[in-house]
Amino acid sequence: MLHRGRRLRATPVLREMLRETRLSAADMIMLYFVEETDDKAYRRPIDSMPGQFRYSIDELEKAVARDVDKGLRSCMLFGIPSAKDAAGSGAYAENGIVQQALRRLRVKFPSLYLITDVCLCEYTDHGHCGLVTSEGEVQNDASVQLLARTALSHVQAGADMVAPSDMMDGRVLAIRENLDKNGFVNSPIMSYAVKYASAFYGPFREAAGSAPQFGDRKTYQMDPANRREALREAAADTEEGADILMVKPAGCYLDIIRDLRQSCTLPLAAYQVSGEYAIIKAAGRMGWIDETAVLLESLIGIKRAGAELILSYFTSELLHRGLVS
Ligand code: PBG
Numbered sequence: 001m002l003h004r005g006r007r008l009r010a011t012p013v014l015r016e017m018l019r020e021t022r023l024s025a026a027d028m029i030m031l032y033f034v035e036e037t038d039d040k041a042y043r044r045p046i047d048s049m050p051g052q053f054r055y056s057i058d059e060l061e062k063a064v065a066r067d068v069d070k071g072l073r074s075c076m077l078f079g080i081p082s083a084k085d086a087a088g089s090g091a092y093a094e095n096g097i098v099q100q101a102l103r104r105l106r107v108k109f110p111s112l113y114l115i116t117d118v119c120l121c122e123y124t125d126h127g128h129c130g131l132v133t134s135e136g137e138v139q140n141d142a143s144v145q146l147l148a149r150t151a152l153s154h155v156q157a158g159a160d161m162v163a164p165s166d167m168m169d170g171r172v173l174a175i176r177e178n179l180d181k182n183g184f185v186n187s188p189i190m191s192y193a194v195k196y197a198s199a200f201y202g203p204f205r206e207a208a209g210s211a212p213q214f215g216d217r218k219t220y221q222m223d224p225a226n227r228r229e230a231l232r233e234a235a236a237d238t239e240e241g242a243d244i245l246m247v248k249p250a251g252c253y254l255d256i257i258r259d260l261r262q263s264c265t266l267p268l269a270a271y272q273v274s275g276e277y278a279i280i281k282a283a284g285r286m287g288w289i290d291e292t293a294v295l296l297e298s299l300i301g302i303k304r305a306g307a308e309l310i311l312s313y314f315t316s317e318l319l320h321r322g323l324v325s
Helices: 012-017 057-069 097-108 140-157 171-181 199-208 228-240 251-263 274-286 291-305 315-320
Strands: 028-035 043-045 053-055 074-080 113-118 161-164 190-195 244-248 268-272 309-312
Touching: 028 057, 028 097, 028 315, 053 057, 057 097, 057 315, 074 097, 074 199, 097 113, 097 140, 113 140, 140 161, 140 171, 161 171, 171 228, 190 228, 190 251, 199 274, 228 244, 228 251, 244 251, 251 268, 251 291, 268 291, 274 291, 291 309, 309 315
Parallel strands: 028 053, 028 074, 028 309, 074 113, 113 161, 161 190, 190 244, 244 268, 268 309
Antiparallel strands: 043 053
């Protein structure tokens, strides 16, 4: 019988040379939580996300400095305001926590690519991603105006790119128009175009204190059972002027990443969310899995599916342990 080389006749060196998918530090975006507090030394661990913290601006700066030193190229910020209100005014306040953090990081780390999550849910007392009526209904269009205002305030404070995560209809266009009108024609938008209503966001909501106080996000986030809907969302955001499309969560949605990679030409990002991080960390701590191997396999799977960029809470650890370069 002839052997036609289905099996790679390769030494480890050749196997490495022929590897189809690679993780690189240039693909990875770290995520940080910054909290408004008078305590400059504030650094509070997030219980359900071992190794992740809520930082004061000073502590954030130190953490970022350590990561940049190890090769961090880009990060995204989430803000936790000291007070919340019905209109989420902390999201677009000139001196909001994210705006302050941006001004600091912009000066200290001129070449770090700064991205911000644009949403109201961390700033509203009801925890929804937009304004709600007295009947508890989310008001799409009024919310979009505030999101556009938030995005502009981030760019003015030094953000390189904004990433709207709210899932209101029409927000990418509104943000684009507002940025253009104010002279920020070169600031790109990474749209959370395909964001599922996922239970994997649980630890994040604990971390950011942003769980909805009533109802859920199913009226504006997508049903995990839907695949074609992802194509419609992606097409709409492309039409509205998104520069990069994001799929979130990542691990359970590799088919969606692949679908989008085949059906559209914009760069794609995938967000390995808090619950995905928590699961790997927890099983690793219990000694039930080889944590490092599982985490690398999960990330390579996301890249192989077709994502060019990965947002992951593991980014900083990967850099510090020399697992990516
Ligand atoms: C804000 C936002 C959320 C996440 C990112 N941006 C929470 C949500 O939609 O409930 C979740 C990220 C994670 O779980 O790591 N809307």
